[in-house]
Amino acid sequence: MVDAAREHGVTLRAVGGVAVYLLSPEQEPLLPRPLKDIDLVTSRRDGSAAGRVLAQLEYVGEEMFNALRGSRRQLFHDPVNQRDLDLFVGEFTMCHTVPIAERLDRLPYTVPVAELLLTKLQIVELTERDERDIYTLCYHHQLADDPASGLDAALIASLCADDWGLWRTCKGTIERCVADVDGYGLDAPARDQILARLAELWQRVDQEPKTARWRRRSRLGERKRWYQEPEEG
Numbered sequence: 001m002v003d004a005a006r007e008h009g010v011t012l013r014a015v016g017g018v019a020v021y022l023l024s025p026e027q028e029p030l031l032p033r034p035l036k037d038i039d040l041v042t043s044r045r046d047g048s049a050a051g052r053v054l055a056q057l058e059y060v061g062e063e064m065f066n067a068l069r070g071s072r073r074q075l076f077h078d079p080v081n082q083r084d085l086d087l088f089v090g091e092f093t094m095c096h097t098v099p100i101a102e103r104l105d106r107l108p109y110t111v112p113v114a115e116l117l118l119t120k121l122q123i124v125e126l127t128e129r130d131e132r133d134i135y136t137l138c139y140h141h142q143l144a145d146d147p148a149s150g151l152d153a154a155l156i157a158s159l160c161a162d163d164w165g166l167w168r169t170c171k172g173t174i175e176r177c178v179a180d181v182d183g184y185g186l187d188a189p190a191r192d193q194i195l196a197r198l199a200e201l202w203q204r205v206d207q208e209p210k211t212a213r214w215r216r217r218s219r220l221g222e223r224k225r226w227y228q229e230p231e232e233g
Contacts, residue, residue: 001040002109004057010049011104015039015092015119019110020133023140030139031132031184037084041111043101044090047071051087059085073231094230096122096166098159106148113141114152118159121170124227126177132184134177138197139190143204153201157208164217165226167205174202 005012014022016039021027042050051061051074059076066074072093076085092100092115100115110116117137120130137151144150160167178198181191210218217226 001038001054001057005042005046005050005053008049008053010042010046010053012040012042012046012050012053013104013107014110015041015088015100015116016086017129017133019116020136022110023107023113023116024136025140029132029136030186030190031136033129033132037086039086039088041088041092041100041104042090043104044071047074047087047089050074050089051076054085054087069231092119093228094119094122095124095169095227096163098122098166112148112152112155113137113150114155117151118156118170121156121173122166123173124169126173131177131180134173135181135184135186135194138194138201143197143200151197151201153204156201157204160205161208162211162214164210164214167214168222168226170205171202174198 002012002014013019016037017033017035018038021029021035024030040050047070051066051070054076055061058080059078062075062077070089072089072091074087074089076087077083078085088100090101092098098115098118100111100119103112103115106112117134120134120137123130141151143153145152145154156170160170178195181194186194
């Protein structure tokens with residue numbers, strides 16, 4: 001699909017479990033899981049054209065949903081393989097909004113690791129599937145300043161430093177992952193590497209100077225809900 005879109009001058013990149021799989025060495029994630037659907041992202045400019053490419057690949061669009069919300073998100077179904085496809089346009093919005101489409105040129109088939117990890121860290125109600133993806137990404141990718149070669153912690157830190165709600169959710173997600181890591185049967189070196197990278201990532205986030213916007217929202221704290229309910233397709 002990414003290659004087909006590229007032939008039409010349209011930029012598509014994978015997110016979700018497919019991206020975790022593609023970014024794992026030899027496409028063998030540390031903690032594999034079934035891939036039941038496909039998540040893609042495109043730029044706002046390419047939103048309509050991306051939908052046409054998917055239609056040419058015989059993915060059937062959800063007409064009502066796409067008509068109402070297609071400028072931000074589009075839903076498709078593959079009737080042959082019984083797969084659902086979620087296309088995010090311009091940004092990734094679930095519990096929080098992540099500007100995921102700004103660096104689509106960094107890797108050939110997926111978004112950069114930092115953006116991919118952030119789509120998991122922003123989840124308020126984690127599932128086992130989400131934890132597996134977080135552990136896999138932290139195990140296979142070291143923190144680095146270059147988004148093409150590793151996990152760009154500076155990006156995550158800067159986004160969290162401007163958004164108290166995102167910061168709060170990421171904090172809770174990392175704490176939950178630290179608490180749950182022993183339940184996945186990992187050997188000691190893998191476990192220790194994951195915990196070390198989660199700790200290093202949070203240190204970067206915590207030390208990043210916070211904006212005035214972050215400080216204003218922090219005064220309300222958890223007295224006001226800091227996340228949104230994910231929009232169901």
